[in-house]
Amino acid sequence: MTLEERLDKAEEMIQKPSFRENKGLGNEVGYYIFDYPADKELYIRERVEYIRKKNENSPDGFKVVVFDLYDIVIDILIKKGYLEKCFEFEKTKGFERITRSVGNMLRITSADSLIVGYIKDNTPDNSVVFITGIGKCYPVLRSHTVLNNLHQVIDKVPVVLFYPGNYDGQELVLFGEIKDDNYYRAFKLVD
Numbered sequence: 001m002t003l004e005e006r007l008d009k010a011e012e013m014i015q016k017p018s019f020r021e022n023k024g025l026g027n028e029v030g031y032y033i034f035d036y037p038a039d040k041e042l043y044i045r046e047r048v049e050y051i052r053k054k055n056e057n058s059p060d061g062f063k064v065v066v067f068d069l070y071d072i073v074i075d076i077l078i079k080k081g082y083l084e085k086c087f088e089f090e091k092t093k094g095f096e097r098i099t100r101s102v103g104n105m106l107r108i109t110s111a112d113s114l115i116v117g118y119i120k121d122n123t124p125d126n127s128v129v130f131i132t133g134i135g136k137c138y139p140v141l142r143s144h145t146v147l148n149n150l151h152q153v154i155d156k157v158p159v160v161l162f163y164p165g166n167y168d169g170q171e172l173v174l175f176g177e178i179k180d181d182n183y184y185r186a187f188k189l190v191d
Contacts, residue, residue: 003040006190007047010034010160013189014128015055020062020158030158031147032189038135038164038175048130048162063127067119069146070136076106076114102140109145116149127157135164135174143172147186160189 001009013019019030036044052064077083082105090098106114123129131150134143143161150159165174169188 001190003036003043006034006036007044007051009190011051011054014051014064014158014160015058015060017060020126020128031151031186032158032160033163033167033172033186034160034189035163035165035167041135041164044162044164045132048132052130061126063124064130065123065127066130066132067122068133068136069115069131069141070133072115072118072133073102073106073137073140076118077102080105099140106140108141109149111149111152113149115141115146116153119150120153123154123157125156129154129157129159131159131161134161138174143174161186 048066052066055062055064074083077086086098086102089101093101103109108115119129119131131146134141134146143163147159147161163172163174165172165176167173167186167188
């Protein structure tokens with residue numbers, strides 16, 4: 001299937017009540033990954049926004065809620081007054097150090113992750129969550145970390161991660177080049 005056909009199929013799937021009630025592996029709510037070539041990022045952004053708008057006034061009352069991880073990170077840094085400090089810190093300490101520092105400040109690997117808390121607090125009951133921006137956040141955020149932590153708190157609605165790379169049902173390869181050494185258990189939304 002072409003990317004456009006896969007997106008059409010994904011859109012068709014999320015509109016079905018059975019998808020929104022879907023129970024995944026081990027009877028938990030379904031987590032899905034929609035992988036795509038990284039060079040199609042702008043097209044994916046447009047299409048995700050189109051799907052969100054199209055379902056704003058769904059007759060079933062469900063919403064597509066889109067969370068761009070990059071926007072969430074920047075928003076948190078601004079609210080905490082750290083964004084400008086991050087620029088200076090990177091100049092003096094380097095990119096690797098700022099990456100670790102921002103990750104620690106966001107509590108990315110903790111049960112009280114600020115990003116996961118943000119998504120949880122802004123997810124209505126009758127919705128489908130779309131997560132975008134994972135490529136823009138690399139290496140601060142890793143997809144498996146976000147999904148594993150989300151899985152602990154989002155258990156009533158399906159979550160779809162739009163992933164700029166490859167997912168074979170077990171391994172994630174960001175941009176088709178950077179292999180994530182962690183196995184993640186999620187459904188591939190559309191092959």
